[in-house]
Amino acid sequence: MEIFRQLRWKLTLSYTLVTVGALLVITLILGGIAFTQIFVPVQYFTPDQMIDAWMNSRMSSTYPMWVQLLSQSPVDTELLNVYLKDPESNINKVPLFRIGALDFSVTAKASIRILIFSPDGILLGTSVPDDPLIGSAIGRLFDPRQVPGLEVPFRAAQAGDTTPKHLYTELVPNQKIVFAAPVFNRAKRYEDQVVGVVVIIFDAIPTEEDIPAYTLSLAIWSLFFFLLGNGLMGALFGSYFAHGLATRFSRLSSTTDLWSEGDFSRYIDDNTGDEISQFAQRLNKMARQLQSLLRRRQDMAVSEERNRLARDLHDSAKQQALAASFELGTALTIYERDPQEAKKHLTEADTLVDSVRRELTNLVDELRPQSMDGEDFSETLKGYGLEWSRRSGIKMNVHMEGSDDVLLPVTRETLFRIAQEALANIARHSAASQADISIDYGKDSVTLVIKDDGRGFNTSAPHSGLGLHSMQERAESLGGSFSVASEPGRGTRIVVALPRSS
Numbered sequence: 477m478e479i480f481r482q483l484r485w486k487l488t489l490s491y492t493l494v495t496v497g498a499l500l501v502i503t504l505i506l507g508g509i510a511f512t513q514i515f516v517p518v519q520y521f522t523p524d525q526m527i528d529a530w531m532n533s534r535m536s537s538t539y540p541m542w543v544q545l546l547s548q549s550p551v552d553t554e555l556l557n558v559y560l561k562d563p564e565s566n567i568n569k570v571p572l573f574r575i576g577a578l579d580f581s582v583t584a585k586a587s588i589r590i591l592i593f594s595p596d597g598i599l600l601g602t603s604v605p606d607d608p609l610i611g612s613a614i615g616r617l618f619d620p621r622q623v624p625g626l627e628v629p630f631r632a633a634q635a636g637d638t639t640p641k642h643l644y645t646e647l648v649p650n651q652k653i654v655f656a657a658p659v660f661n662r663a664k665r666y667e668d669q670v671v672g673v674v675v676i677i678f679d680a681i682p683t684e685e686d687i688p689a690y691t692l693s694l695a696i697w698s699l700f701f702f703l704l705g706n707g708l709m710g711a712l713f714g715s716y717f718a719h720g721l722a723t724r725f726s727r728l729s730s731t732t733d734l735w736s737e738g739d740f741s742r743y744i745d746d747n748t749g750d751e752i753s754q755f756a757q758r759l760n761k762m763a764r765q766l767q768s769l770l771r772r773r774q775d776m777a778v779s780e781e782r783n784r785l786a787r788d789l790h791d792s793a794k795q796q797a798l799a800a801s802f803e804l805g806t807a808l809t810i811y812e813r814d815p816q817e818a819k820k821h822l823t824e825a826d827t828l829v830d831s832v833r834r835e836l837t838n839l840v841d842e843l844r845p846q847s848m849d850g851e852d853f854s855e856t857l858k859g860y861g862l863e864w865s866r867r868s869g870i871k872m873n874v875h876m877e878g879s880d881d882v883l884l885p886v887t888r889e890t891l892f893r894i895a896q897e898a899l900a901n902i903a904r905h906s907a908a909s910q911a912d913i914s915i916d917y918g919k920d921s922v923t924l925v926i927k928d929d930g931r932g933f934n935t936s937a938p939h940s941g942l943g944l945h946s947m948q949e950r951a952e953s954l955g956g957s958f959s960v961a962s963e964p965g966r967g968t969r970i971v972v973a974l975p976r977s978s
Contacts, residue, residue: 490717497709542592542659546672551594553615556601560590587680593618593673595634600672626675629656633673636660653678724752732759740767780946793835800828834867835904853888854915857895861913868903870928871910878917887974890954891915891924894947898926898970901943906930906968921956922976927969932962947972 545556590603591610599618605611609622620630625645632642633656644655659672724746731744740763744756803825811818854876865872895913902911908930916923944960947970951958956974 494709501709542672542674543661546592546594546600546659547661551600551672553600556592557605557614560592560601560603587678589677589679591618591675591677593630593675595670595672597630597634597673623654623675623677625654626656626677629654630673630675632656633658633675634670636668636670651680721752724748724756728752728756728759735763735766738770740764793832796828796832796835800825800832803828837867853883853891856888857892857913857915860892860895861899861911864899864903865911868899870903870908873910873912875912875914877915878922883917883922883976887922887954887976890950890956890974891922891972894950894958894970894972895924895926897943897947902926902928902930902968906932908967917976920976921973924972924974925969927967929967932964932966932968934964935960935962 541559542556545552545559588603589607589610591599592601594600597617597620599610599613599616602610602614605614613622620626625647629643629645632639636658637643638658643657644653646653655676655678657674657676658670659674660667661669661671727746728744731742734740734742743760743763746753746756803821807818807821807825810821858874858876861872861874864870899911902908906928908928911926911928914925916925948958951972951974954974956972959971960968961971962968
């Protein structure tokens with residue numbers, strides 16, 4: 477849709493940045509991991525070349541350290557075994573290319589064990605101290621025949637032989653090799669002196685047949701790092717972009733909450749120009765229209781209330797005052813010639829004036845605001861009913877069931893106004909001798925029932941009054957229901973049900 481174009485492109489751009497950024501980072505990470513894990517089958521090397529390559533790469537870094545340790549007297553075997561804990565298993569490393577400080581190369585790795593001996597054959601250290609055969613022999617004279625294929629290269633290394641083909645035994649072609657190398661004294665004048673022997677047992681050398689397993693392992697790790705990196709990048713970018721959206725929607729929510737409470741003093745401030753901003757401006761426009769509508773409805777309600785009061789005053793107080801005026805006029809006219817008859821008219825006028833007073837009192841009570849906050853609604857309604865009974869002379873029965881502890885103020889106000897209107901109608905029109913009010917606080921709703929034993933009326937006939945219509949509007953405005961049942965000569969029954977959570 478056209479309205480979502482800008483937001484759509486913003487979201488598209490954000491996810492594109494996430495994807496591209498994640499791929500770049502993962503490519504750099506996996507590039508370093510993958511290229512350094514590329515497998516080079518060792519059968520392309522002869523055993524002599526493999527031993528020579530291992531000597532050039534591994535021995536070039538560790539040989540001086542072994543020479544220094546083995547040249548000491550006594551030899552620090554504890555430090556020697558520390559160096560042997562994690563033996564390097566690379567048997568060849570070929571550089572491919574370099575990008576800045578990142579060096580890419582390929583390696584061939586093997587599973588190896590390393591043993592260090594003194595010149596007289598005492599085992600000084602091993603990379604596999606947990607091995608029951610080798611680990612238990614540390615510090616004692618070791619018989620090289622205990623390791624298959626070791627005796628010949630071991631004796632050659634003890635003698636200081638450096639010829640590669642004399643220093644290894646190939647137990648399984650291209651898979652298992654036993655290799656021994658002499659360690660010479662570091663001092664120049666003793667450079668031909670053998671100070672120790674290094675034995676490397678190649679237990680598993682990778683071959684072409686291992687390529688599928690290596691490839692699968694590499695693919696699994698690559699997928700893991702790809703998902704991990706992509707998830708982290710997505711979380712960072714998503715958090716950044718979502719924060720802005722969440723802040724804007726939070727402003728929308730807080731402002732609309734104020735509107736729902738009738739406070740239109742604040743509008744949504746969002747001028748970014750995208751679809752959310754356009755939506756906010758439409759909400760602002762709607763709020764202004766709603767505010768205007770509420771004002772008009774308030775004005776109409778005031779006008780209707782004034783009309784109702786004028787009608788009530790015209791139908792009751794005005795007519796009664798007019799009748800009292802006629803009675804007073806008659807009394808004044810006949811007072812001199814018939815004082816007793818004039819007194820009767822004065823008495824009737826007094827009765828009519830008292831009726832006017834009661835009617836005006838009822839109207840004032842209806843208009844007087846009632847505070848529902850912090851009070852027991854049941855007691856408030858009961859007190860009003862008893863006071864109404866005293867004024868109207870109609871007997872009142874009040875029955876309450878349940879508790880109003882979670883009844884909202886707006887619900888209390890609505891129920892009270894409906895009860896006022898209903899009782900006012902009973903006093904004016906029903907000629908009842910008794911009225912009943914019952915209120916039931918249910919789990920989800922509260923029900924108010926008001927009935928009388930008056931003259932009743934035909935509910936299907938048109939009525940010019942606003943009382944019933946006003947009560948129905950009040951109930952339905954809170955999502956409740958309103959019903960009235962009446963028949964001529966059989967009284968009237970009004971039932972109002974409102975949800976407790978309104």
